[in-house]
Amino acid sequence: xxxxxxxxxxxxxxxxxKVFLECVQDMDHENMFWYRQDPGLGLRLIYFSYDVKMxxxxxxxxxxxxxxxxxxxxxxxxxxxxxxxxxMYLCASSPPRQGPIQETQYFGPGTRLLVL
Amino acid sequence: AQRVTQPEKLxxxxxxxxxELKCNYSYSGSPELFxxxxxxxxxxxxxxxxxxxxxxxGFTADLNKGETSFHLxxxxxxxxxxxxxxxxxxxxxxxxxxxxxxxxxVQP
Numbered sequence: 099x100x101x102x103x104x105x106x107x108x109x110x111x112x113x114x115x116k117v118f119l120e121c122v123q124d125m126d127h128e129n130m131f132w133y134r135q136d137p138g139l140g141l142r143l144i145y146f147s148y149d150v151k152m153x154x155x156x157x158x159x160x161x162x163x164x165x166x167x168x169x170x171x172x173x174x175x176x177x178x179x180x181x182x183x184x185x186m187y188l189c190a191s192s193p194p195r196q197g198p199i200q201e202t203q204y205f206g207p208g209t210r211l212l213v214l
Numbered sequence: 215a216q217r218v219t220q221p222e223k224l225x226x227x228x229x230x231x232x233x234e235l236k237c238n239y240s241y242s243g244s245p246e247l248f249x250x251x252x253x254x255x256x257x258x259x260x261x262x263x264x265x266x267x268x269x270x271x272g273f274t275a276d277l278n279k280g281e282t283s284f285h286l287x288x289x290x291x292x293x294x295x296x297x298x299x300x301x302x303x304x305x306x307x308x309x310x311x312x313x314x315x316x317x318x319x320v321q322p
Contacts (some may be wrong), residue, residue, distance in 0.1 A: 102257075118282060131309060140300060140314035141258075148308055156309060188258065189225065203250075205258040 101125070102206040104189050109211045117176040119209050123190030128194045129204065130172035132156075132164065135186040147172055149192070179213045184212050215242045216305045218313035226319040227291050235286040237275075237301030240249050246304040247284040249275055250312075253297045259284075261299070271295070291320045 105120035121130065121169060131146040133156075143156030145164040153164050165173040172191075176183055187210075190203040217240045227233055239245055249261040254299060264277050264284065267308045275286045298317050302310040 101306075129308065133312075138314060140220070141312040143309050143311075146309050154308065200264075202260045207257050 102189060103193055104187075104206040106209050107207065109209055110161070111176075111211065111213050113177050113180060115179050115213075116178075116209065117179050117213075119174040119176075119187055119211070120204060121187075121191075121206055122170050122202070123172075123191040124189065125169065125204070125206050126169065127191035127204075128183075128200075129202045129203075130166065130188040130193045131192075132172065132174045133186055133188045133190065134158070135208070137178075139154050141188065144174065146201070179211075181213050184211060184213045216303055216311050218298075218301050218303045220313035220316045221302055222316045223314070224317045224319065225242075225251055227322060228321050229293055230290050233286075233288045233291045233295070233318065233320075234299075235299050235318065237284045237286065237313060239282050239284065239303050241282075241303060241305050243305060245277075246300040247275070247277060248304070249273070249284075249309065250285050250300045250302055251297050252300070253294075258300070293320045295320060296320045301316075 101159050102123045111117050132144040133141040142158050144162050147153045147166040163175045185210050187207040192201045192203045219238045247264045252258045273288045275296040277284050301313040302314045
């Protein structure tokens with residue numbers, strides 16, 4: 099059973115703080131993703147990583163950075179948190195494509211971040 | 215650019231009624247589509263994928279390339295189907311493109 103865990107379920111931070119969200123997967127997946135989930139906007143991709151130290155920007159990377167030093171761990175960093183980054187953050191992982199079709203993404207439970 | 219549109223934010227039906235959750239996509243190539251579901255207090259998970267042509271929990275979805283749609287259907291809704299449903303598009307990029315989601319409420 100794939101397990102994707104996120105370091106915190108709830109987090110409260112102040113504007114301007116540096117925030118780290120951690121995600122760990124135990125299935126040796128190459129691909130890892132960070133999304134934010136907002137009502138009416140669905141899931142929007144922030145960054146993804148397809149290998150250690152490799153990353154690509156998603157649709158809304160502004161104000162975020164990521165780190166992937168080990169295969170199992172993918173960190174999302176808010177360099178200077180702002181109130182518009184209050185959201186639910188979802189991490190996901192997936193194995194690499196075996197053919198033309200993308201493999202299933204497995205999601206973590208989410209981190210609800212409130213920036214005051 | 216690729217896009218997924220789910221026009222309904224909320225769909226409310228009575229138990230036993232048919233359900234159709236709409237999904238339209240824009241992509242000029244040959245798409246592959248997925249439905250993901252999030253039940254209350256559970257994590258987001260795959261419900262079904264177009265390529266598998268399967269029925270999961272009584273749900274089916276047919277890809278209509280002419281109408282660029284991938285609507286999710288179930289003939290008789292159950293209360294346990296209440297959840298948030300997301301349609302997602304694979305265009306060959308490394309990541310999926312998700313729609314904005316539809317909340318399905320099945321009333322007793």
